[in-house]
Amino acid sequence: MRASTSRAVLALTLVAAGLAGAIPAIAADAPAAAASQPANTVRPAFAAPFSAAQEALKGGNGAAALAKLKEIDTTIPDQTPYEKYLVLRVRAPAEYTVNDYAAAATDFDAILASPLLPADDKLVMMKSLAGIYYGSEQYGKAATAIQRYLDAGGDDAQLKELLPQAQYANKDYAAAKGFRAQVDAAYAAGHVPSEKLLRLLYSAYVGQKDDAGVVVAMEHLAVSYPKADYWRDLIPRTREVDNFSDRLVLDYYRLKAQVFGHVDDRERLNYIALAARAGYPGEAKKVLDDAVANKPFTGAELADANKLRPEINKAAAADVAQQAANENSARAAKDGNALVGQGLSETVSDNPAKGAQLIEQGIAKGGLRQPEDAKLHLGYAQVRAGRDADALKTFQSVNGPNGLSSLAHAWVLYLQSKQASAAAPAAAASR
DSSP: OOOSSOHHHHHHHHHHHHTOSOOOOBOOOOSSOOTTSOTTOBOHHHHHHHHHHHHHHHTTOHHHHHHHHHHHHHHOSSOOHHHHHHHHHHHHHHHHHTTOHHHHHHHHHHHHHOTTSOGGGHHHHHHHHHHHHHHTTOHHHHHHHHHHHHHTTOOOHHHHHHHHHHHHHTTOTTHHHHHHHHHHHHHHTTOOOOHHHHHHHHHHHHHHTOHHHHHHHHHHHHHHSOOHHHHHHHGGGGGOSTTOOGGGHHHHHHHHHHHHSSOOGGGHHHHHHHHHHTTOHHHHHHHHHHHHHHSOOOHHHHHHHHHHHHHHHHHHHHHHHTHHHHHHHHHHSSSSHHHHHHHHHHHHTTOHHHHHHHHHHHHHHOOOSSHHHHHHHHHHHHHHTTOHHHHHHHHHTOOOTTTHHHHHHHHHHHHHHHHTOSSOOOOOOOO
16 A cells, blocks of 8 residues: 655655754864854864755755765764764655665654754654655554654644555554544545545454444445445345344345345245235236346246246236225225235336325325334335435335334435435434
8 A cells, every 4th residue: 555645745855854954053173072162063074065965965866965974974973963963864865765765764763863853843754754654665653653743733634644544554453443534524525435445444344343334334335336246235234133024024125126126046036925925916926027037047946936927927917907996995994004005016016106106195094003114115116206305205214123224224325325425324223
């Protein structure tokens, strides 16, 4: 994982940092500093080669700068503390420019430890050291250096962004906190986070074994980048709730069929049988016919499908013949249960506009045995009828146990993904 800042830009930063300390004064040339000599002065013998080293570094010639500094070490072995400090200030960035990252990091550490480093220069030195560690893929040290910079009051936006990346690259999955902050900030600003950032968040939560966090990241990915792989991970989790009701398995299949256009091959026969048993032979027939047309059954499944086919075809034909009578009976009923059931039957028989109207009328009539189920089915009918805005409101109003809320929440996420909105995915309801 590389920093997004180019090496050239970072080199210029380091050069600027290294040249920040100008020579304030030149003392009389002498073998060693006199006791009365000002602390922050240099001798003429030091000043000439040191100025040449500075100029070489300014010109981007790190090798020449290092050669001049080596000349100083050879000719002036008894350097004063201040002269040694100045050498470090030029040598560190010069080493970086010639790709000697280990030496550069050592010297920047020494600069930071020096009592001669002005307080105003500390942050730029910390920033430079963090950049060196990250650029040389020493991610553990980079994370430590970046955190030290931030704790000292540094506010460089790029280093803030790189901190969780360095942690993650070092297999420190506390990086999830930083990635989550970046994701939340993007949504707050009305932007969609990059897919790369969301995948990093997901992976960091996996590394932390934070299942709730994994779901959050997965939902962000499915909504903002609605790829089939993300939905394949997400939708099965709607059933991973306490006491998921058997009566909702059919609704689970409807969700999968809407998102993917079909259910898994191993689920087709169960979907067909459940729909027929629940009183929706038209839905069962459609799933069976689609399966035969697109990926025919084989083996034992083919035998089972052939057994079901005559019964389902007969029941579907009878259901069509009875639709008008069933609707009249439902309208005459004292409560709305039959209207809701008839509306769902119309919906799964490819007449969702009428189906949604009947379910709405049934809900308004009242006396429902399963009012939250009715709202779930109304949302489904509205989706099938192309009334996504209405469906979103309907699903958001569903609240119930045993998988009702989790199914409705998945529908909300699906509809949000269709909106291509910069809004963050809806918070999961209580499941």
